[in-house]
Amino acid sequence: MRVATETHRRNGVTLVAVRVEHDGEQRQRVRLANECAGPVWPPRENGLPAPGWDDGGWEGVLDPGDRTPLGYATPGEPRDPPVSVAWTERAAAGPPDASAAVAEFGDPRPPRDAVPEPDTALPDAVRDWLGDVSSRASEDGETPEDREAVSALAARASVLRERVDE
Known part of the structure; x- marks a missing residue:
């Protein structure tokens, strides 16, 4: 597992760009840990953290040869390296984990045009x-x-x- 990173500090926020490359021969589950001095502000999709992210880093499954770009922000000062591989384990073939499936649902609110207009007639x-x-x-x-x-x-x-x- 190879990890390349780049950081930019601006206005009290550290932006961390990560590229993780799986150079092994088996499908792997990997945990990348934030090493910066502060919590992870993950990318968001439909107002929710993107699949695999939590306040300490990212976890996901990579197939052999996968190159996955990731990025997040943190209020903490950058460190060298800003990200480390916390652990890896062999991943079973199968469906995505539940958090990815739930994230695909998107915004739970009904569309505005699906809600009937209120009755404006006077009682x-x-x-x-x-x-x-x-x-x-x-x-x-x-x-x-x-x-x-x-x-x-x-x-x-x-x-x-x-x-x-x-």
């Missing part, structure tokens, strides 16, 4: 109340209580409209 009780306020306003002139109630209703409707637009 009968609100429609009746507004009709009563309108009648009083045209007959006797609006009252201070009516003005306050209608103003409160408008403010509440505005808040609800903003929630729907989110």
Whole structure:
């Protein structure tokens, strides 16, 4: 197993580029450990750490001849070397591990257009109340209580409209 690395420190963050090359003849599971003074900030896919990554490094399976590029960030100062091979073991042939399968699912939220629009029709009780306020306003002139109630209703409707637009 050969590992080549390069680091760049900028604005308090160390960027670590790694290329791991499997030069053996058997399929291998490998664990690469971060040696920098700080936790791993792994690459993310759909808001989740990419498969194989945790706060200490990367673990994955390599076939003979595989050359895999990896990269991550860390707030820690770089060290030489920034990455080490923590261990390797022979990997069985078979399906990918569960974390890779779960990562393929992606974002669990339904698409925005799959969520029905809220019903914007006024409830009968609100429609009746507004009709009563309108009648009083045209007959006797609006009252201070009516003005306050209608103003409160408008403010509440505005808040609800903003929630729907989110």
